[in-house]
Amino acid sequence: MLCLGVCLGSMAQDASYPANYARAPRFKALLYYSDTAEEAHVQFANQAIDFFTRLTYGDGWILETTTDLDTRSYENLQQYSVIIAINAAPSTAEGRAAFEKYMENGGGWLGFHAAAYNDANTHWPWLNKFLGCGTFYCNNWPPQCVLLELDTTDSDITRNIPSSFVAPESEWYQWNPSPRSNSDVEILASISPKNYPLGIKDIIRHGDFPVAWRNKNYRMVYLNYGHGDREFTDATQNLLTLQAFRYVVSRDPKGNPFEK
Numbered sequence: 001m002l003c004l005g006v007c008l009g010s011m012a013q014d015a016s017y018p019a020n021y022a023r024a025p026r027f028k029a030l031l032y033y034s035d036t037a038e039e040a041h042v043q044f045a046n047q048a049i050d051f052f053t054r055l056t057y058g059d060g061w062i063l064e065t066t067t068d069l070d071t072r073s074y075e076n077l078q079q080y081s082v083i084i085a086i087n088a089a090p091s092t093a094e095g096r097a098a099f100e101k102y103m104e105n106g107g108g109w110l111g112f113h114a115a116a117y118n119d120a121n122t123h124w125p126w127l128n129k130f131l132g133c134g135t136f137y138c139n140n141w142p143p144q145c146v147l148l149e150l151d152t153t154d155s156d157i158t159r160n161i162p163s164s165f166v167a168p169e170s171e172w173y174q175w176n177p178s179p180r181s182n183s184d185v186e187i188l189a190s191i192s193p194k195n196y197p198l199g200i201k202d203i204i205r206h207g208d209f210p211v212a213w214r215n216k217n218y219r220m221v222y223l224n225y226g227h228g229d230r231e232f233t234d235a236t237q238n239l240l241t242l243q244a245f246r247y248v249v250s251r252d253p254k255g256n257p258f259e260k
Contacts, residue, residue: 026257027249028062028079032069033086040143040171041087041114043229048086048112051232051241061257070095074102081252082108082219082245085115087226089127100126106253108219110245113226117173131222132185132215137176137207140199143169143227147195148211151187157214157221157247158188158240165236171227172198178208179215188212188221189240212240219251 031052033045049065056063066072069083070092077083077098090096103109118127119135128134149164172191179185191198191209198204211224221244225231232238250256 020259022058022060022260025059025062026260027081027252028064029082029084029249030077030080031063031065031084031086032088033065033067034088035067037087037114040228041226044113044226044231045086047229047232048084048226051238052084052245055242055245069099072098074098074105077102077107080107081254081257082110082248084245085109085111087112087114089115089118089124096124096126100130103130103218103220106219108248108252109221110248111220111222113170113173113224115226116222130215130218130220131175131179132182132213132217133175133179134177135175137174138204139171139173139202140204141171141202142200143171143230144199145169146172146198147192148189149192150189151210152189155186155188155247156250157212157244159243161189161236161240161243164192165234167225167237168230168234169228170225170231172204172209172211173224174204174207174209179210179213180208182215184216186214186216188214212244219248219253221248 031049035042035045052063069090090099116131117136118124145166145168147164148167150158150161152158153163180187187210189212191211196205212222214221223241223244225237250258
């Protein structure tokens with residue numbers, strides 16, 4: 001076994017060798033969620049924890065989880081290459097200030113569905129600046145599958161993703177103004193207009209409907225899905241999630257951990 005380890009280590013140093021084996025965890029990530037949110041959002045959180053935990057097999061990186069981001073200082077957040085925001089956002093002035101400073105100084109964020117929810121009662125204008133869009137506008141109900149179409153095909157986030165695919169059932173948020181109206185935003189995927197009318201109880205009849213994007217002023221990607229226990233049942237959507245996660249981490253200002 002020792003000989004095998006030495007051989008593998010030697011091969012990993014050879015520039016012609018195709019693999020790059022980690023000798024230690026490459027980076028740290030903090031997964032933030034609420035366990036008191038709406039039931040379907042907690043279901044998604046539990047399955048998201050399982051999804052990201054399985055990506056740590058082999059100790060390639062360190063995943064920590066927390067239900068409290070409000071007491072984390074900026075100095076504490078600096079140790080993480082990315083915050084994986086599952087279904088919540090900071091709610092106190094102190095927590096928001098620390099998160100803003102973290103993101104404004106090169107921090108990473110992968111956010112899902114309710115992690116970006118905000119309305120007239122949120123009173124956090126910076127969040128809309130960060131997301132690159134307006135507040136929550138409307139949603140379909142009940143959760144359902146939709147046809148998604150890629151807006152960007154040449155990104156590391158969307159490579160290998162079909163130009164259109166059917167995503168698992170979810171509640172889908174529409175925003176106003178749409179992030180598409182922001183020149184700093186790159187739209188990655190949208191709900192196809194072919195889905196309209198969308199919904200059975202609450203029906204969306206029209207409108208621009210991006211569901212995956214990044215604000216080029218920050219190291220972030222937002223993915224609209226994240227409602228219920230069906231979200232990790234589709235390989236294509238899982239690949240999109242994985243590639244969005246990898247994209248954010250790979251742009252760490254401290255250096256690309258995957259090249260270490």
